[in-house]
Amino acid sequence: MTARALPPAAPAPAAPVSAATSAVVGPPFPRPASWVRPLLSYVRLEVRRTLRDGGYAVMGVVMPVAMYLLFTNLGVGGDADFRGDYAQYSMIGMAAYGALGAALAVGSGVAEDRGRGWLRQLRVTPLHPVQVVAGRALTAGVTVLPAITAVLTAGGLVNGVRLELWQWLAAGLLLWLGTLPFTLLGLGNGYALTGQATGVVSAACMMGLSVIGGLWIPAAAFPHWLREISRWTPTARFGDLGWSVLEHHGPGLGTVSVLAGWLLVFAGYAVLAYRRGARTV
């Protein structure tokens, strides 16, 4: 026998007035002792699930590193200086590309879980919907890290990229923070679409945004009109967070404001998609 005080029994000694009021608004059910602990417990569960996914390891870590090493070592002409610059530029681009993939992958996870009835099951636990969404976003905050560190490590160890310590740290940190808009885009896709559609849309977003944003090939090589479009993409500005550090300064106002704008757009999309998706959960 487990001893348990049911909530309505607890307020019994209270004044009759409060008892009458509680009958109208509902009894004071026990509040969770902590808001953060269940949230972290959810993040731990989802991070484990992601790290055990073979597809994640390939798409989120192996691919960006392999592409980085291929792009910077095969068929690259020019002198040593140019090759060094390109190794640096591409290191940031591919780290950003890997992080983008890991961030968008969160959406596929959400769509799958919806199909499995897991989101519905979560709704009958004490977890608040805000905790569920925040948990997923924080999960992405963890699962984008391997992509970023793996590509930066490959740059330093294999391609001989030399940066000052603060540059390494600042580039890593800014790229990490800069994934937030893409995490929200991924969440929006996950709540708005079915599992299969989410995979397709996320892959399209990832390829399209990576190419146009200049993560694979520098935007400087684009025709003028494409360069103009590229400037306004979230991915170009995302990459710029790291590229600006290579030039020994922080990201400019333009980059920060364009990213902030996209952050708002994707946040709005995620909220709308969640509201719509939650009904069909």
Add this chain to the structure above:
Amino acid sequence: MSHVIHVPGTPRAVRTPGVIATPQVPDLPAARPAPPAVRFSAVHRRFGAVHAIDGVDLEISRGATVALLGRNGAGKSTAIALLLGLDRPDAGEVRLFGGAPQDAVRGGLVGAMLQGGTPIPRVTVREWVGFVAATYPRPMSVAEALALAGIGELAGRRVDRLSGGQAQRLRFALAVAGNPALIVLDEPTAALDVEARRGFWRSMRGYAARGNTVLFSTHYLEEADENADRILVLDRGRTVADGSGEEIRRAVGGTLVSFDLDGRGSAGLRTLPGVTALEVRDDRAVLRSGDPDATVLALAAAGRIRRLAVTPASLEEAFLNLTAHPDADADQSPSPAVTR
């Protein structure tokens, strides 16, 4: 009046289907009893033209084990979705422990086993149950939850590699892991074999025996009869009967009195004392009677006794009697027992 209102506080033996009004203790704040685990007040839920829940009033007291019995499409899943706060009624009110369903869920008072979920990939049984437990304020230990569900030996197994029966037990472990006061099980034994079913009900009774409230839905009569101390029969969104299996059997099914007509026809049999229905098979009359003694005496007085047999109706028949009725009188009481 087509649905039965369970009067709170009425002793079990007296509460038979059809009892509607008994004097109620005035609801004085000073003597306010703890609110029931579940209360539906005139709840309606429509989906387009379909009245999935059509004015349900019900109350489930704390500690009860109640079966929600009905055919497919009777409104069981809708009732459960409303109860868990996954859906909202168009009219009426649902309360759990006196509060809104969502608040009770957030407060950790409710655990649920929903229909149709499949295990999520890449977690172990221990991790999954441990996570769900950690979202509740006063959970039981993972080992205890697994033992209760009878899957203690599967703790290290990946949940996507369980058999159907094991997965079902796991979902039961998820429902009880938070040590909630109320568990709601939506068709928990669907797709289980006989052996797995027996084990499952053992687990359920173990949890109920701790003083918890259990509500489960099923379309298996015997399951409801064997595992619940109260059965709510739901049909077309209404409660058409409410009581123990025995009470429903007695009140709705009655007793079958059959005898040979011997060519004398069935005129007048329908109006004999106690008779609620008449059926003639070949040359034999089958009377459904609420008072078999009176019926038999009347038959004897009329000199009609030929190869007489008196048999109790099965719960199956009671159920069919309750839920099979012509569309024409959908608004009428679906069975004599309910109006009586």
